[in-house]
Amino acid sequence: MQRYFISRVIQSLLVLAGVLMMVFFMMHLTGDPAGLMASRNASPEEIARLRDQMGLNRPMTIQFFEFAIDVLSGDFGNSTRYHQPAMDLILERLPATVELASISLFISMIIGIPLGLLGGSNPNSMVDYLARGAGLFGQTVPNFWLALILILVFGLHLGWFPTFGRETWRFMGLTLPTRSVFLPACSLSLFTLGQLARFTRSAVMEVRSEDYILTARSKGLSVRRIYIQHILRNASIPLISIVGVQFGYLLSGSIYIETIFSWPGLGNLLADAIGNRDFALVQGIAFFSSFVVVILNLLTDMAYATADPRVRYGE
């Protein structure tokens, strides 16, 4: 167990080192980061001055190590647009993204998992078609388009929900979400909902065909008991990993939704930064979201290994 955990932690650190390199070298993809950072109508002299200022004339390795040391001490450089440390901007926007991602995950779970359970236990029934349909739609309906349609129907036509910005409700020192999160969260949860329905369905179908279910049945256990004690428990193990992965996806994948709803989160910040050619900020966001996703994957794997001994002893 301990060995598995340690090797996973080392692996995650390696991935983060790789991310650091990727984020750094991506700026050099076009060969000239200064030209990229400068405003669109900068003169060659201005670009040259900027290149000097950024230290781009020094050897690449030195530049990289400086970048790495800065990032590891939490300094992503200053946003050229906001003239603030990129890290401060990121941390300022994080709560909105976490709120949106958690609520989306919650919506997907309370709909997707029961749908998958019912579908998997009654193959080829109406519920099953619904579960499979949810899986297919989650994969094929773009969430940015769904968001527009939801705005049209529930925001403009029916006027039930706000379609713009984030309102919070302060209660006993806590910042709580209001209904302004509803439409963005619904649009964002579509893909995850479909994935959860799909995976739960196949997990249940797989467990149903295991020998121990047959044994339980032949022992005369009631169907209800078999479902609760054997099928649900075993089918929920693979769900741990899918939920973990999906949460990472939701945290990092909300760029369209946040832009459409002007939700003041990380995705919106990223879209803005790209529009303003504020690449220090883009680098910061890319590294920060990778960091969050890698940590989430690590935690997920640990939870999985704790729940399923086969993973620990597998290798």
Next chain:
Amino acid sequence: MGNNKMSEPQKAQGHQGATGLGVDQQKKQGVMPVLQYVWRLFWRDKPGLLGLIMVLILVFCAVGAPWITAYDPVKPNLRDAKKPPVWMENGIKGHLLGTDNLGRDLFTRIIYGSRVSLTVGFLGVLMACSAGMAIGMAAGYFGGRIDALIMGLVNMILALPYLVFVVFIAAILGRSLLNVILIFGLTDIPIFVRIARGEVLRMREAGFIESAQSVGASTFRILSTHVLPNLIGPLITLATFEMSAMIFYEAGLGFLGLSVPPNVPSWGNMLAVGRQYLTIYPWFATFPGLAIVFAGIGMNLLGDWLRDALDPRLRRMKR
């Protein structure tokens, strides 16, 4: 190819009536029996058939765009700008789905938009699939350090937030069709590597690679005549799903203004314009989105069918 497929229904049905499902026993040589067999598999699985038809419609739209519609997809016609679809009030004849902010026919732009989507999807997948197949074969076949290195990289890339990096690279490289194809073609390699390697490992366990080695077959021969043919099935299935995903992501990039240049008709670009006019002219955004959903559903249904049809174990189970 297209003609053969069209003329098949009667033949296949007649055959089915005579011999039932005994497709596997066919010993006839040539292309026709194979096509008949394929048709039979489609006929048995109606969603797959639907997927095939949808994908064929898409390909037809992309190839035959100038024959389907008489309008120019790029040239503005401000006199007829912002007209709603025909069935709505103020809709004008000749513009089935209405016109956009510059008076260009929306139906025409959607038809032409399928060209961008299919080009990106097809070339991107072709690139990712061929590179991924070669790398995955090397990893699975040679094993050891090469395998560890390749899989380390693959797992690293797959652990990253995909969208963030795609957007990042697209912003750096700038808007062009070639860039978009390169971005998706390169970033999608790891998935193909993983599947190809997994299949090779399974083949190793099956033992026929070892037996080929023991009779002295060269590495090249083993890879090309034993490993490669067995890889094609799973990879084609994956390619179909990935193509649908790329169309999805290309539209997303276009939506953010990071895909093909703004004057090129593409579904993503149309959605980006549609978003600006969402409250006043909702049809600008509605129809391109439906086109994306159409493409996605078609390819996913076809992919599901391919997975079942190309995997003989599953096929037997289905009967």
